[in-house]
Amino acid sequence: MKTLIQKKYHLVFIGLFLILMPLGNLLGFVETNTMTLWGRYFCFAIAAIGIDLIWGYTGVLSMTQAFFFCLGAYGIGMYMTLSNLPEGHQLPAFMEWNQVTELPAFWAPFSSFPLAFILSLLVPALFSLIFGFFVFRSRIQGVYFAIITQALALAMFLLFSRNETMLGGTNGLTDFKYLLGFDLRETSTKLGLYFLSFIVLCLIYIYSSFLTKSKFGKGLVAIRDSESRMRFTGYGVSAYKITIFMIGSVIAAIGGMLYLPQTGIITPGRMDVQASIEMIVWVALGGRGNLKGAVLGAIVVNLLYSIFTSILPGGWLYVLGGLFVITVLYLDKGMIGLFQQIQAYIKTFFASNKNNKEAEEVENKVINVSA
Numbered sequence: 001m002k003t004l005i006q007k008k009y010h011l012v013f014i015g016l017f018l019i020l021m022p023l024g025n026l027l028g029f030v031e032t033n034t035m036t037l038w039g040r041y042f043c044f045a046i047a048a049i050g051i052d053l054i055w056g057y058t059g060v061l062s063m064t065q066a067f068f069f070c071l072g073a074y075g076i077g078m079y080m081t082l083s084n085l086p087e088g089h090q091l092p093a094f095m096e097w098n099q100v101t102e103l104p105a106f107w108a109p110f111s112s113f114p115l116a117f118i119l120s121l122l123v124p125a126l127f128s129l130i131f132g133f134f135v136f137r138s139r140i141q142g143v144y145f146a147i148i149t150q151a152l153a154l155a156m157f158l159l160f161s162r163n164e165t166m167l168g169g170t171n172g173l174t175d176f177k178y179l180l181g182f183d184l185r186e187t188s189t190k191l192g193l194y195f196l197s198f199i200v201l202c203l204i205y206i207y208s209s210f211l212t213k214s215k216f217g218k219g220l221v222a223i224r225d226s227e228s229r230m231r232f233t234g235y236g237v238s239a240y241k242i243t244i245f246m247i248g249s250v251i252a253a254i255g256g257m258l259y260l261p262q263t264g265i266i267t268p269g270r271m272d273v274q275a276s277i278e279m280i281v282w283v284a285l286g287g288r289g290n291l292k293g294a295v296l297g298a299i300v301v302n303l304l305y306s307i308f309t310s311i312l313p314g315g316w317l318y319v320l321g322g323l324f325v326i327t328v329l330y331l332d333k334g335m336i337g338l339f340q341q342i343q344a345y346i347k348t349f350f351a352s353n354k355n356n357k358e359a360e361e362v363e364n365k366v367i368n369v370s371a
Contacts, residue, residue, distance in 0.1 A: 017042075017198055022191065032187050036262050037306065039194040041299045042201045043259035048282045048298035049208050049291055050251035055280070056288030057212055058244050059224030060141070064149040065252045066275035067156045068124045072253030073266040074160075075120025077173035078110035080260070084177055093175075094168050104166045113180060120257050121250055128249035132242040139238075141227070153276050160268040172267030179261050190262070197258045201295070204251055208291055211247075220244055224289075281320060285327050287334025296335055 021038065024030035047069050054062050081092050089096075091103060110116045135148060163169040182189045211217050219240055223230050230237050260266050269275070278301075286297020301320070308316045331338050 014202070018195075022195075025191070032190050035194045036190050039190075039197040039262045040259060041302050042194075042197040043255040043262070044279075044282070044302055045295045045298040046197075046201050046204055046255035046258070047252045047279060048286070048294040049204055050248035050255075051279055051283050052288055052291060052294035053208060053211070053220075053244055053251070054248040056283060056290065056294065057217065057224060058220045058241065059227075060241060060245070061143075061146040061280070062149045062245070062248070063146055063273065063276040063280065064153045064156075065248065065279050067153050067271045068128065068249040068252040069256040069259070069279075070160075070266060070268070070271035071124045071127070072120045072256030073260040073270070074167060074173065074256075075110065075116055075123065075253070076257045076260050077176075077266050078107060078167075079113055079116035080176045080179055081173050082107070082111045083113075083179075084175070092168075092173075094163075094171065095166065098163055098166075100166070107166070117257075121253055124249040124253040125246050128246045129242065132245040136238040136241040136245070150273055150276070153271060153273050157268050157272040160271065168267075170268060172265060172269075173260075174265040176261070176264055184261060184264070193258070193262050197262070200254065200258060204254065205291055205295065208251075212291070216240070216243075278320070281324050283334075285323055285334055287336030290333075290336045293334050293336035300335065 017038070021030055021035065025032060025035055047065060050068075051062070051065050054060050054065075085092065091100060095103075109119060131152070135145065140148065159165055160167055160172075161170045167173065177184060179189075182192070184190070212220070219230070219235060222235075223237055223240055227237055256266075279298075282297040282301050283294050284297070285301055286295070287293025301323075304319065305316060308319055312319075327334060333340070
């Protein structure tokens with residue numbers, strides 16, 4: 001029964017975003033820009049799933065996921081920058097302004113889409129492997145790991161903000177018009193990116209669901225609940241953490257790769273400490289340790305952000321902080337936990353009424369027999 005209800009929720013989610021919204025766009029009820037906005041929400045939800053695997057299921061609070069998100073975006077952005085160069089130009093505009101005469105060597109592989117695609121996934125994976133190896137092998141955990149990843153996010157933000165890095169500095173990479181020959185300004189291209197983002201979100205959700213239910217996933221939960229016991233029983237805790245850290249970084253990079261063509265710009269501001277903390281808040285508000293909660297939190301929080309920044313631009317951080325405080329104090333399992341509590345209350349209420357009604361019927365029968 002529970003599995004059937006869960007499948008119904010999944011079907012409602014798929015029907016709403018894969019059928020009803022595109023149909024509304026076709027009939028003129030939903031604007032194309034709204035579809036693009038929701039496509040970005042799906043990208044954020046992809047990144048949130050990666051965070052939930054690391055934090056919610058493994059208990060490792062990483063504040064550097066926004067950096068991996070940006071690595072994926074920068075990888076595709078470098079390809080798009082080179083493929084969108086005006087006629088007669090061999091270098092991006094920001095390099096010409098900095099009087100660079102030759103394309104940097106690390107840019108060369110990104111002139112090919114297949115190589116750019118592979119490197120956009122490979123670079124975050126290798127970076128997280130090296131970083132995770134040294135950190136997890138040293139048994140750094142808890143708040144110390146969170147501080148180290150926060151420092152890493154700040155260091156990468158400062159590095160990417162420098163013009164000497166040859167990645168656009170604080171302005172980042174922008175001014176994209178085409179991707180693989182498709183005009184990014186066309187409605188059909190925007191809808192195609194929306195569908196692609198939604199399908200990738202569903203595939204990553206399914207993959208993550210299988211992963212968490214596997215023997216490996218149960219090992220992650222065991223590490224979260226009692227890491228010392230897992231070490232005592234002979235499990236390679238460090239290998240588990242490194243692996244899931246790599247998986248989470250690649251998932252975040254995929255979200256960034258899909259995000260860039262839909263937003264048209266990527267800057268170091270997307271990878272700073274605040275951005276990483278916001279991603280943590282998405283998962284906390286949605287309900288960590290639950291993939292549906294990660295998706296729900298990312299979509300709801302970013303939807304609220306779009307609403308409040310248009311109504312009350314200066315008040316968004318106060319709203320976000322208030323929601324987080326309420327979640328920590330009263331909703332330790334997030335919105336998903338709240339829905340489960342309401343569902344359990346409704347079931348208890350109807351079961352209680354049913355039992356009272358049955359008891360009343362039995363009492364009436366006893367009275368009638370006695371009479």
